Amino acid sequence: MKSFIFKxxxxxxxxxxxxxxxxxxxxxxATLTHYTFExxxxxxxxxxxxxxxxxxxxxxxxxxxxxxxxxxxxxxVLAEGGDNSQLLAMAAEHQTTLxxxxxxxxxxxxxxxxxxxxxxxxxxxxxxxxxxxxVSMLVxxxxxxxxxxxxSIASLNVGESVTFTGLSYDAGxxxxxxxxxxxxxxxxxxxxxxxxxxxxxxxVNQVLMHSGVITAAxxxxxxxxxxxxxxxxxxxxxxxxxxx
Amino acid sequence: MKVLTSIxxxxxxxxxxxxxxEYTIDIQNLTRGSVFAPLVVAAHxxxxxxxxxxxxxxTAVQAMAEGGDISGLVTSLESVGATISNNxxxxxxxxxxxxxxxxxxxSTANTYLSLAGMIVPSNDGFVGLxxxxxxxxxxxxHYTLNAYDAGxxxxxxxxxxxxxxxxxxxxxxxxxEMVGHNAxxxxxxxxxxxxxxxxxxxxxxxxxxxxxxxxxVHRWLNPVAHLTITVQ
Numbered sequence: 001m002k003s004f005i006f007k008x009x010x011x012x013x014x015x016x017x018x019x020x021x022x023x024x025x026x027x028x029x030a031t032l033t034h035y036t037f038e039x040x041x042x043x044x045x046x047x048x049x050x051x052x053x054x055x056x057x058x059x060x061x062x063x064x065x066x067x068x069x070x071x072x073x074x075x076x077v078l079a080e081g082g083d084n085s086q087l088l089a090m091a092a093e094h095q096t097t098l099x100x101x102x103x104x105x106x107x108x109x110x111x112x113x114x115x116x117x118x119x120x121x122x123x124x125x126x127x128x129x130x131x132x133x134x135v136s137m138l139v140x141x142x143x144x145x146x147x148x149x150x151x152s153i154a155s156l157n158v159g160e161s162v163t164f165t166g167l168s169y170d171a172g173x174x175x176x177x178x179x180x181x182x183x184x185x186x187x188x189x190x191x192x193x194x195x196x197x198x199x200x201x202x203x204v205n206q207v208l209m210h211s212g213v214i215t216a217a218x219x220x221x222x223x224x225x226x227x228x229x230x231x232x233x234x235x236x237x238x239x240x241x242x243x244x
Numbered sequence: 245m246k247v248l249t250s251i252x253x254x255x256x257x258x259x260x261x262x263x264x265x266e267y268t269i270d271i272q273n274l275t276r277g278s279v280f281a282p283l284v285v286a287a288h289x290x291x292x293x294x295x296x297x298x299x300x301x302x303t304a305v306q307a308m309a310e311g312g313d314i315s316g317l318v319t320s321l322e323s324v325g326a327t328i329s330n331n332x333x334x335x336x337x338x339x340x341x342x343x344x345x346x347x348x349x350x351s352t353a354n355t356y357l358s359l360a361g362m363i364v365p366s367n368d369g370f371v372g373l374x375x376x377x378x379x380x381x382x383x384x385x386h387y388t389l390n391a392y393d394a395g396x397x398x399x400x401x402x403x404x405x406x407x408x409x410x411x412x413x414x415x416x417x418x419x420x421e422m423v424g425h426n427a428x429x430x431x432x433x434x435x436x437x438x439x440x441x442x443x444x445x446x447x448x449x450x451x452x453x454x455x456x457x458x459x460x461v462h463r464w465l466n467p468v469a470h471l472t473i474t475v476q
Contacts, residue, residue: 066276068340069471092314167388168465170276176460203461207341209274211463212443220459233465 030122036244037153041103041134042112044165047148047228049147049185050236051082051137053103055115057153059096059128063149064135071171073198073206078135079143080169081184081195082106087135096128105126107136116243130154134166134238139185142178143171143208145148146236156242168210168237175201178213178223188224257455265349265380270472271332271359272342273371274388277461278468279419280371283330283361286321287354287383292451293375294321294358300384303408305360305438309394311406311414312362314476327354336364336418351354363468365413365423365457367398368434369441371469384474385461386404388467394443395435401444401455402429413456422461428463440466 037057043050055060064087065075074086088100099119107113121130131150138144146166156162174182180191214220217227267287273280286294294317295305304316318330331342349355356375363369372392379385393399397411403423404412415423430445446459 053348068272068342081427167467172276187264204339207468208276209342209465211276213458214448214466218445218459233467 011120016053017105023150027088030115030124032120033123034120034244035098035118035242037132038133038241038243039041039055039115039117039132040112040241041115041136043107043109043235044237045109045138045231047109047187048138048140048231048235048240049109050107051139052084053101053107053113053115053134053136054078054084054088054091055090055117055126055199056088056121056133057098057117058094058131058133058150059098059125059152060092060131062091062094062096062131062150064091064133065145065149065169066209067169067207067209070205071143071208073172075135075141075145076171077175077196079137079145079195080174082137082139083196084135085181091133097107098130105180106139122148132240133236134236136166138235139230140225141185141213142176143174145169148236148238151157153240153242158242158244161239161241164238164240165234167239168235169205169207169231170202172202172204172206172208173200175203176213178220178225180224183224187226189231191224266476267347267378268348269345269357270475271337271345272470273337273339273340273468274411275464275468277339277422277458278366278380279336279364280333280335281362281364282314283333283337283343283359284308284314284317284454285329285332285354285357285359286326287322287347287349287357287378288324288326289293289353290356290375291324292326293358294323295372295392297324297373297374297392297438297440301335301396301438305394306368306396306408309362310366310397310408312359313406314361318331325352325354327352336359336416338418340425350380357385357473363441365392365415365419365462366441366444367399367413368394369402369444370394374472379475380475382475384472385470387471387473389469389471390466390469391441391443391459391464393439394440395437398432398434399444400429400432401446402427403456420459424453424456426452427456428454429454430454431437438463
């Protein structure tokens with residue numbers, strides 16, 4: 001049996017953008033401000049554990065998940081198997097990314113995990129937006145994810161917090177069979193519980209709002225899911241507090 | 245006469261606090277398998293509304309929600325001097341697709357935004373926005389929109405008519421292959437008031453079962469649309 005619990009990867013990345021005009025030796029060094037954000041993530045569902053959360057702070061134009069577009073392979077890997085390592089690596093490579101971090105483990109329904117993002121940023125970047133993103137899989141599904149996608153936290157002062165709620169999206173990369181062989185989460189115990197597969201066999205290969213699960217209780221004979229695995233939006237609560 | 249008119253207009257504008265503005269409005273269909281029929285998007289005054297939750301739908305809303313016919317709503321909006329975009333997608337707005345609307349409310353007191361368009365396939369579902377106060381400061385504003393049920397027709401989920409008052413759901417040609425046949429029908433009655441749509445059931449049998457809709461394709465969870473308003 002493949003486990004859907006992936007080892008937490010701590011990948012705090014502080015990207016210091018080199019000052020422009022480096023050929024000018026007389027230019028003073030950029031002044032840096034140290035930021036610490038506490039990101040509290042709560043699973044709001046009844047029976048959909050969330051895979052280890054991918055938490056990122058970045059500037060504009062980091063494309064993690066674009067509704068109406070085809071999912072990246074990195075997003076597909078997270079959406080089908082709960083493995084956030086490729087999406088976090090993709091984010092870490094982006095030139096505007098300030099920090100990336102993984103949750104320590106599966107976030108069970110009703111529980112909250114606090115993830116800390118810590119980085120320094122040149123004050124000369126103040127005109128660039130500073131954003132937070134959080135992405136996680138609803139593991140008792142084929143390819144459902146929830147996301148906070150590029151929400152601004154630039155105006156937060158020390159001691160302030162802001163709260164976002166995450167909707168559920170269908171990555172569009174795997175057919176929603178709800179079969180125990182295709183769902184990595186605990187509801188599929190006894191099945192093959194396959195996570196990522198490169199095959200794209202959904203009826204539409206686009207990230208769109210998830211329509212929910214049908215479940216065996218509602219007549220989908222191939223489904224290993226029961227009524228408790230249904231959900232409604234929103235599914236994730238994210239509170240971002242600026243500590244320093 | 246001309247002077248008098250402009251004085252009156254000026255008085256109206258200052259009384260309502262209206263600020264002339266051009267709005268670029270992007271509407272995206274977020275659903276996986278539902279289509280929006282022609283949309284009507286309009287800026288109007290605070291004393292007008294397209295629909296009210298908990299109240300009976302007008303015949304114009306009924307025609308929009310049961311058959312995708314927005315002509316009645318457009319006529320009503322014209323009569324109150326609304327700033328209107330009539331069918332900006334020039335037909336169906338497919339799942340995942342977006343359409344852009346530009347509304348210029350200069351010289352009007354149209355400070356509220358509403359929109360409506362039938363969700364296809366459904367009996368009388370529609371994507372709706374009811375009297376959002378338009379932002380006036382320069383910026384980009386994001387909103388999500390929900391699905392409503394007009395309450396004028398039973399949600400039997402059977403192929404049928406798009407004419408107001410006639411049962412069943414219309415199936416336009418692009419959706420022909422996605423909608424089933426020969427179902428027995430979902431037991432339902434018209435609710436008689438506008439409300440948040442409870443969603444469709446569908447089933448997993450394309451050639452029978454209780455519904456002509458597909459549970460894996462035609463269900464949705466709110467929100468069903470994303471609205472972006474850009475104020476220049």
